[in-house]
Every structure is written in C-alpha cells, then in structure tokens.
Amino acid sequence: MSLLSVRGLSTEFRTERGVVKAVDDVSFDLAAGETLAIVGESGSGKSVTAMSILRLIPDPPGKISAGEVVFDGRDLLKLSDEEIRAIRGDRIAMIFQEPMSSLNPSLTVGLQIAEPINLHRKTPWAAAMDMAVELLERVRMSDARSRVKAYPHQFSGGMRQRAMIAMALACQPQLIIADEPTTALDVTVQAQILALLKEVTRAANSALILITHDLGVVARYADRVCVMYGGRIVEAGPAREIYARPRHPYTIGLMASVPRLDQEAGSRLVPIEGSPPNLANLPPGCAFAPRCRRAVDICRSERPPLVKSAPDHLSACHFHAQLSAPVGSHVGT
Amino acid sequence: MSAPDTVLEVKDLKVHFPVLAGAVVRRQVGSVKAVDGVSFDVRRGETLGLVGESGCGKSTTGLAILKMIDITSGEVKFEGENISSYDRSRMRPIRRRMQMVYQDPFGSLNPRMKVSEIVGEPLEVHGMASDRAAYDARVASLLDMVGLLPDMADRYPHEFSGGQRQRIGIARALALDPALIICDEPVSALDVSIQAQVVNLFQELQERLGLTYIFIAHDLAVVRHISHRIAVMYLGRIVEIAPRGELYAKPLHPYTQALLAAIPIPDPEVEASRPQQIITGEVPSAMRPPPGCRFHTRCPKVMEVCRSVDPSMRDRGGGRAVACHLYDT
Ligand SMILES: Nc1ncnc2c1ncn2[C@@H]1O[C@H](COP(=O)(O)OP(=O)(O)OP(=O)(O)O)[C@@H](O)[C@H]1O
Ligand SMILES: Nc1ncnc2c1ncn2[C@@H]1O[C@H](COP(=O)(O)OP(=O)(O)O)[C@@H](O)[C@H]1O
Ligand code: SF4
Ligand code: SF4
Ligand SMILES: [Mg+2]
Ligand SMILES: [Mg+2]
Numbered sequence: 001m002s003l004l005s006v007r008g009l010s011t012e013f014r015t016e017r018g019v020v021k022a023v024d025d026v027s028f029d030l031a032a033g034e035t036l037a038i039v040g041e042s043g044s045g046k047s048v049t050a051m052s053i054l055r056l057i058p059d060p061p062g063k064i065s066a067g068e069v070v071f072d073g074r075d076l077l078k079l080s081d082e083e084i085r086a087i088r089g090d091r092i093a094m095i096f097q098e099p100m101s102s103l104n105p106s107l108t109v110g111l112q113i114a115e116p117i118n119l120h121r122k123t124p125w126a127a128a129m130d131m132a133v134e135l136l137e138r139v140r141m142s143d144a145r146s147r148v149k150a151y152p153h154q155f156s157g158g159m160r161q162r163a164m165i166a167m168a169l170a171c172q173p174q175l176i177i178a179d180e181p182t183t184a185l186d187v188t189v190q191a192q193i194l195a196l197l198k199e200v201t202r203a204a205n206s207a208l209i210l211i212t213h214d215l216g217v218v219a220r221y222a223d224r225v226c227v228m229y230g231g232r233i234v235e236a237g238p239a240r241e242i243y244a245r246p247r248h249p250y251t252i253g254l255m256a257s258v259p260r261l262d263q264e265a266g267s268r269l270v271p272i273e274g275s276p277p278n279l280a281n282l283p284p285g286c287a288f289a290p291r292c293r294r295a296v297d298i299c300r301s302e303r304p305p306l307v308k309s310a311p312d313h314l315s316a317c318h319f320h321a322q323l324s325a326p327v328g329s330h331v332g333t
Numbered sequence: 334m335s336a337p338d339t340v341l342e343v344k345d346l347k348v349h350f351p352v353l354a355g356a357v358v359r360r361q362v363g364s365v366k367a368v369d370g371v372s373f374d375v376r377r378g379e380t381l382g383l384v385g386e387s388g389c390g391k392s393t394t395g396l397a398i399l400k401m402i403d404i405t406s407g408e409v410k411f412e413g414e415n416i417s418s419y420d421r422s423r424m425r426p427i428r429r430r431m432q433m434v435y436q437d438p439f440g441s442l443n444p445r446m447k448v449s450e451i452v453g454e455p456l457e458v459h460g461m462a463s464d465r466a467a468y469d470a471r472v473a474s475l476l477d478m479v480g481l482l483p484d485m486a487d488r489y490p491h492e493f494s495g496g497q498r499q500r501i502g503i504a505r506a507l508a509l510d511p512a513l514i515i516c517d518e519p520v521s522a523l524d525v526s527i528q529a530q531v532v533n534l535f536q537e538l539q540e541r542l543g544l545t546y547i548f549i550a551h552d553l554a555v556v557r558h559i560s561h562r563i564a565v566m567y568l569g570r571i572v573e574i575a576p577r578g579e580l581y582a583k584p585l586h587p588y589t590q591a592l593l594a595a596i597p598i599p600d601p602e603v604e605a606s607r608p609q610q611i612i613t614g615e616v617p618s619a620m621r622p623p624p625g626c627r628f629h630t631r632c633p634k635v636m637e638v639c640r641s642v643d644p645s646m647r648d649r650g651g652g653r654a655v656a657c658h659l660y661d662t
Contacts, residue, residue, distance in 0.1 A: 041524040158615050186386035187551060191595035191611045213525055216554075216597030220604045240601045255599065257529035259558035262598050265577055268536070269558065271529035275494040 002029040003174055003207050004053075009067035011045075011052045014060060017280040022048040024231040026067070027306075030224075032174065035198065035208040037218040037239070040228035041276045046211045049228070050177045053209075054094060055084050072174065090120040093168035095197075097180040099160035103152040110136075110148025113167045120171050135166040139196060158189040162196070169200055176201055179211040194221055215258055219243060227251050230277045230287030233306055237313035247315040247323045250288045286318070294319060339413075340513050340545045341375040341398065346407035348390075348397050352620060365619045367393040369569035370407075372646070375513070380539065380546040382560030382577070384553055384592070386616050389566040391549045395515040398547070399431055400424050412512065429459055432506035436518035438498035442490040448501055449486035452476065455508040475504040478541075479534060496527035503534065507542070515547045520555060532559055553596050557581055562652065565589045568619055568627040571646070575653040585655040587632045626658065634659060 011023040023045045030036050038046045051057050053069050055076065069076040071092065076084060088094075096102050104112060113135055114128035123131070129148065136144035139162040152160055161181060168176050178197060182190035194210075198221050201208045210221060218225055218239060225242050227235040227250065235248040246252045256270040274291035277283070286304050289295040298318055309315040309323075317323065348368040353359040368390040375381045383391050396402045398409055400419060408417045416427055435441040442451055453462070453472045462468035473483055479500040490498055499519060506514055516535070520528040532555060538544055550556045556563060557577055564574040565586065573586040584590045591612040598604055614631040617623055623630050629639040638658050646656045 041526060156615050186616065187553070187595045188386065188591055188612055189615055191597075192613065195609065195611055214597070215525070215599035219599045219601045220597035222601075243599070243601050254526060257526055258599055259532075259554040260598055260600070261554050261557065261581065261593065261596055262600075262603060265557050265581070269529035269533055271533060272526040273530070275496060275527065276524060 001031070003032045003072060004030040005068075005070040006049075006053065007068045007070070009049065009052055009069065010065045011048050011057055011062060012065050013062045015280065020279045021231050021282070022062075022279060023052060026228075026231075026233055028226050028233065028236060030175070030207050030209065032207055033202070033205045034223050035201070035210055035221055036224045036226065037210045037212060037222035038226050038228060039212055039215065039218050041213060043276060043279065044228040045231040045279075046228055047179050048231075050094070050179050050209065050211055053177065054088055054092060055079075056094075086120070089116045089173075090171045091173055092175045092177065093171070093173040095161075095164050095168050095176065095178040095181045097183050099157070099164045100152065102164065103160060105152055108149050108151055109155070109163045113148070113163065113170055116167065116170045131170070132166070135169055136163070138169065138200065139163075139166045141166070157185050158193060161185065161189075161193050165193070165197060165200065169204070172204055173206055175207045175209070177209045177211070180213070181210075182217075183212075197221075215254060227254075230282055231279055232287065232316065233314070234288065234316045235314065236306070237310075241310070241313055245310070245313075247309045247313060247320045248288075248317045249292050249294055249323065252323065253291075286316075338377045339374050340377050340411070341547075342408070342410040343374065343394075343398065344372050344408040344410075346371045346394065346397060346409065347405040348393050348402060349405045363620050366569050366622060367619060368397060369622070371566075371569070371571050373564055373571060373574060375545055375547060377512070377545055378539070378543050379561040380548050380559055382556035382563040383547060383549045383566060384551060384556050384563060385566035386551065386592075388616060388619060390569045390619075391566055392517050394566075395433065395517050395547060395549055398515060399428070399433060401433075425459075429455075429509040430512045432509070432511040432514050434499075434502050434506050434514060434516045434519045436521050438495050438502060438522060439490075441502055442498060444490055447487055447489060448476070448481070448493075451490070451501060452486075452504045452508060455505060459509055461509060471508070475507055478507060478538065479504045494527070495523050496530055499523060499531050500534065503531075503538070507538070510542075511544070513545045513547070515549070517549045518551070519548075521550060521552065528555065535559060553592060565592065568616060568622050570627060570656065572628065572657070573653075573655045575655075576651070579651065579653060585649065585653070585660065586628075586657050587634050587659070588628050591631075591633075626656075 007027050009023055009026045013020045013022055026049055040046050052064050057064060110129055110132040113132040117123045117128040117131055118125055132148050133144050136147055141147050141162050182193050222239045225239050226233045229250050235251050253272040257272055259269060272291055277287050283289055285300045285302050289299040304316045304318045306314050306316040309320040346368055347370055349364040349366050351361045352363040352365060354362040371394055385391055397404050404417055408415060411427060449472050452475050453468055456462045456468060456471060462471060476486060481500055520531050548559055560577050562576050563580050564571045567588050573589045584593055594610045612631050617630060625641045626639040626644050629635045636658060644656045644658045646654050647660055648654050
C-alpha cells in the first residue's frame with residue numbers, strides 16, 4: 001500500500017508566452033519510510049510537482065488541470081481549502097530551499113516551531129514551547145533552551161535549515177517534502193543537514209520527497225528516483241537500478257556529463273549538447289529529441305509514453321529496450 | 334627567484350575589510366580578514382583550482398590579484414612585475430593580460446549592449462582594433478572560438494540561455510589575448526547538463542591558446558576535473574596545496590579530508606560502502622577567526638597545541654604543502 005499515489009498530475013500556467021505545461025501527466029507512488037528523489041534541471045517541473053501535491057500553486061496564473069493526489073486514502077485535490085490546510089504542516093510538511101523566506105523574521109524560532117503543534121494538536125502554548133526545545137535538540141541544535149528565544153536573523157544558514165526541519169517534524173508528519181533544502185548551504189553543512197533529514201525521517205518512518213538537481217545527493221540518500229525533463233517523468237525506478245542500468249538517453253547523458261571524485265580526472269566530459277526545452281514551446285514528439293543523439297523521425301513526431309522497461313523500471317523513450325547496457329564508467333550517448 | 338614559466342606569484346597576500354559602526358560618527362570597530370596571508374604561484378599553461386566554503390576568501394583573492402580591490406599587505410607579481418602598488422592607470426596595460434570570468438552569467442553582461450558590442454568593447458577601450466573590418470573580424474573569430482554562431486552577434490543577452498551567456502563572457506575575456514584568466518565560479522549557476530559544455534570549452538581554449546587559469550569553485554568534483562593543482566582555503570588561508578591527483582588520493586589536511594568526505598559520489602553502490610564522516614559545525618566568522626589553527630573548532634583530530642599555535646605552511650615535497658600540526662616533525 002502506498003502512502004502517496006500521484007496519478008496523471010498536470011499543472012499549467014497561463015503566461016503571456018502562452019500556456020506553460022509545467023507538469024504534464026506525472027504519476028508516481030511512495031511508501032511509508034521511503035525516500036524518493038525527484039531530479040531534473042532548472043524548470044523541469046520539480047517544484048511545481050511538489051507545490052501541486054500540497055495545493056500551493058498560485059491561481060491565477062496557475063491551475064492543476066488534471067490528475068489525482070491520493071494521500072493516505074484521500075484525494076487531496078478534492079478536499080476543501082480548510083481540509084487541505086489541516087493536512088499542511090501536520091500530515092505533510094514542506095521544507096524549502098531558502099529558509100529565510102519561510103520563516104517569519106519578527107517571531108522567535110521557538111514560537112514558530114510551537115505554532116503548528118498548538119494549531120493542529122491544540123497543545124497549550126507552554127507545553128508546545130517545551131516540545132519546541134525538544135525538537136531543536138533532536139535536530140542537534142546546541143543550546144536549544146536559549147536558542148528557542150532567538151530570531152531567525154540570529155541564525156546561520158545551517159541553523160535556520162535545522163530549525164525548518166524541527167518545524168517540519170513538529171506534528172510527526174507522514175510525509176516531508178524537501179525542495180532543494182541544501183542548495184544554498186556549504187558542502188560540509190549540506191552533508192550535515194541531509195544526513196539529519198534522512199535520520200529523522202527514518203526514525204519516524206516518514207516518507208521523504210527530496211527534490212534536487214545533484215546526482216550525488218540522489219545516490220547518497222534516495223531509495224527511488226524520478227527523473228524529470230520538460231515537465232514529465234522520463235525515467236523512474238529504484239536508485240541502484242537507475243544508476244546501474246539507466247534506460248533513458250537523458251539520464252545516460254546526465255551521468256556522463258558530471259565529473260566524479262572516484263574516477264580518473266583529466267578525461268573529457270561528455271556533455272549533453274543544446275539547452276533545456278522551453279516549456280511554452282515544446283516539440284511535438286519527445287521533448288529530449290532536439291538534444292538526443294539517438295533521435296530518429298518517430299522521436300520528432302510521436303511522444304514516447306512512460307512504460308515499463310524492466311521490472312520496477314519505467315522509461316519514456318521509444319528505444320528504451322535497446323538502452324539496457326550497463327553503465328561502467330563514463331558512457332557516451 | 335621565480336622560474337621563467339611562472340605567470341603569477343602571490344606572497345603573503347592580505348585583504349582586510351574595515352567593519353564600521355556608529356550612526357553619526359562611523360568608526361572602525363574591527364575588520365573582516367577576508368584574505369589573511371595567502372601565498373601561491375601559477376605556472377604558464379596550468380590551471381590552479383581554488384576551493385573552499387563560501388566566505389573563505391576565494392573571490393577576494395581573485396579580485397585582489399586583478400587589483401579590483403585594495404591589498405592590505407603582501408605582494409602580487411604578474412609575469413615578473415610587482416604590481417602590488419600599481420594604481421588604475423598603471424594597471425591598464427596589465428589588465429589586458431589578466432581577465433576575469435564571473436559566476437553570474439545574467440548579472441555580468443550589460444543588457445543594453447549587443448553581443449558584438451559586449452565582446453568587442455575591450456578591443457575599443459584598449460584601442461586594439463585598427464579599423465572597423467579588423468574589429469568585426471576579431472569579434473567573429475572570438476564568437477567562433479567559444480562556439481557561438483555569427484548571427485548571434487546582433488542579439489542581446491536576454492535572448493540567450495545561461496550557458497550561452499557564459500560563452501559570451503568568456504569571449505569577452507579572450508578579446509585582448511590574456512595570459513591569465515581568473516574564473517570565479519564560472520559554472521556554478523549553470524544546469525548540470527550545461528556545466529560539462531562550458532568546462533570542456535575552458536579546457537579546449539587552454540590547449541589552443543596556452544591560457545593559464547585560476548579556477549575558483551566550491552564544487553570539488555568540477556575543480557578536480559579541470560585543475561592541475563589545487564589550493565584549499567579555509568577562513569582566509571590556504572590550508573593545503575597539492576597536485577590534483579595527490580590531493581584527492583591522499584588529502585593531508587583534516588579540512589581537505591572533511592570536504593572530500595562531504596561530497597557524495599553519483600553512484601548508490603559506492604555511496605553505500607563509503608564511510609560517512611561528516612564534520613560538525615559551520616565556518617566561524619572571518620571577523621573573529623579562532624586562535625591557533627583556524628580549523629580547530631571543527632577538527633576531528635584537534636590536539637592541545639592547535640588551540641594556541643597557528644600552524645604554518647610546511648613543504649611536504651612533490652609540490653605539496655600543508656598547514657597542520659599533525660605534520661610537525
Ligand atoms: N508562478 C508561475 N508562473 C508562471 N510560470 C511558472 C510559475 N511557477 C513555475 N512556472 C514555470 O513552471 C515550470 C517548472 O517550474 P519549477 O519551478 O517546477 O521548476 P524546477 O524543476 O523546480 O526548477 P529549479 O531547479 O530551477 O527549481 C518552469 O517553466 C517555470 O517557469
Ligand atoms: N567589500 C567587502 N566588504 C566587507 N567584507 C567583505 C567584502 N567582500 C567580501 N567580504 C567578506 O570577506 C570574506 C571573504 O569573501 P569572499 O572572498 O567573497 O569569499 P568566497 O568567494 O570564498 O565565498 C567574507 O567574510 C565576506 O563577507
Ligand atoms: S524517444 Fe527518441 S529522442 Fe526521445 S530519448 Fe528516446 S531516442 Fe531520444
Ligand atoms: S592543526 Fe590541529 S586543529 Fe588544525 S587541522 Fe591540524 S590537527 Fe586539526
Ligand atoms: Mg525548484
Ligand atoms: Mg565567491
């Protein structure tokens with residue numbers, strides 16, 4: 001039984017350049033305790049997918065145009081505004097890239113952590129504040145008892161992100177969605193925060209959706225992966241399977257284009273030529289066709305559906321069956 | 334004496350920014366020791382990587398070499414010439430030979446100038462084009478060099494993607510035939526699939542034109558890929574410098590070890606078997622760096638001596654040097 005089942009999710013934005021299909025027919029499942037990484041380039045639809053799940057899409061200009069988001073047996077897209085508000089921050093928590101934009105600068109950190117506990121759980125303020133201290137201790141903030149009285153600007157970037165995690169954990173959510181939670185942080189702090197996030201979700205058996213563009217982060221923390229390109233999922237499956245036997249030319253290309261610390265340096269990288277697609281003006285067939293070295297006529301006319309290419313492994317490429325060669329070191333497309 | 338193939342020599346460079354306070358009378362209450370005693374040299378045709386976490390002084394080092402900010406003390410020698418005390422006008426001829434490529438391909442190009450003007454401007458400023466035809470030919474060849482099409486010359490920056498804008502910035506930096514290019518996080522803002530294109534371009538240009546680079550970045554995998562030697566910075570200091578292979582195969586400084594351990598490798602099998610040694614804490618303020626070894630507040634191998642005695646840079650042979658008491662003999 002999956003905790004979250006996203007089916008055919010589509011979200012559009014009306015812009016002066018026309019209708020942008022930011023998320024187009026996206027489906028995936030997530031079980032309790034699992035970490036799913038959504039990986040893709042800037043503008044591929046990762047954040048819009050996350051915000052659609054929580055119904056945080058600004059309307060206008062945005063609109064969830066199709067699909068269902070079944071969470072714990074209920075379709076979130078059919079809930080009233082009040083019902084979805086009761087779920088946000090309680091059953092599903094979200095952590096954003098820039099903690100400063102989601103923290104209130106004029107309230108103490110402790111008050112902000114205690115608020116959802118008071119709001120959703122009706123816990124009296126004094127008890128909720130005690131829980132805030134405990135939560136800060138759980139995210140290994142030193143001096144938690146005095147730090148609850150501090151304001152966000154008195155924290156470093158890493159401490160703010162710890163506070164955000166404490167806030168997310170406050171009501172013991174079943175699902176945490178973290179959208180590039182460490183992109184703004186230094187590498188050593190990034191490693192601390194991601195390890196912490198992984199540890200606390202594992203301890204609570206919560207599911208985690210980790211949005212990132214970093215293939216290394218995916219490899220270290222994710223159980224499953226969805227690769228997005230041009231608003232669609234182009235490949236999905238268990239992380240080990242995707243890295244060992246990628247079955248989409250975009251994924252294969254990405255892996256060949258990043259330098260790795262554990263490989264011979266000095267060889268030339270194999271880049272993906274061209275640039276990411278313009279969502280307002282997608283080509284009719286496969287969105288990756290203009291950059292794909294394997295593209296043939298059918299790719300430019302027919303959109304490849306996301307199909308099962310191997311057990312528990314989906315690919316949206318007309319030629320997925322021919323792409324099963326294992327990736328040893330750098331493999332070009 | 335420097336070897337004849339040394340392009341740049343930096344000795345005990347310090348850049349301190351005054352910190353002012355007071356509403357009416359501004360007085361100096363302290364200083365940010367952004368760069369606090371940095372020494373290295375760069376040989377012709379090589380790439381020196383400069384890595385470290387944000388605020389450790391990478392960009393300030395680059396700007397100080399170009400004399401775009403004031404040097405507090407120390408020496409910068411470019412092609413044998415001590416430029417430490419040069420003012421703007423004396424820097425002019427030097428600036429032809431030293432260029433910079435910036436991180437932000439969006440902010441660093443003038444939005445009201447056509448690509449041909451952006452790329453050609455340095456030629457005009459330095460009076461390097463004899464006539465219109467020579468100017469046009471040079472701009473065309475620069476665009477070609479960085480993989481842009483001739484018809485892009487008449488377009489404006491907003492019509493280009495991040496990777497293309499970075500190519501425009503590189504073409505501009507190449508206009509005056511520089512010897513040294515300081516690249517400050519030149520691929521950090523680009524999408525993963527575009528980074529490799531730009532990294533390859535840097536390498537091709539180096540081979541073709543014999544360029545020397547200082548390549549600043551926080552992504553160690555990218556730096557390792559492109560650099561011949563790497564200097565690791567922490568709180569205004571270089572803590573370790575080594576040829577790329579050695580630095581990654583056997584990092585000596587505990588901070589280098591921590592940085593390398595923090596970078597995940599894009600392979601779940603490898604990650605599963607890798608020991609996860611994550612250091613705690615964050616970089617302390619550059620206004621009040623810790624006494625003794627600046628890394629001692631976070632170092633897993635800290636010893637008593639580290640808390641009071643500042644370790645100096647020691648030569649370890651083979652082009653390696655490290656500043657850590659573990660290697661005192
Ligand atoms: N409020 C909005 N109005 C119009 N278009 C939008 C809006 N929000 C997102 N989009 C568009 O939706 C598409 C997907 O955006 P999204 O933010 O999901 O990308 P992403 O994968 O999260 O990228 P990044 O890695 O840069 O965060 C983009 O083309 C973006 O321009
Ligand atoms: N113009 C300035 N005035 C005051 N402080 C500065 C200035 N420029 C940089 N700094 C400080 O100097 C330190 C080093 O900065 P920088 O060289 O930009 O680091 P990096 O490029 O390694 O991230 C930081 O503490 C930064 O805040
Ligand atoms: S469908 Fe065609 S263009 Fe698209 S990824 Fe597969 S081979 Fe390439
Ligand atoms: S000098 Fe001491 S504190 Fe500094 S890095 Fe070496 S062992 Fe660690
Ligand atoms: Mg996003
Ligand atoms: Mg910088």
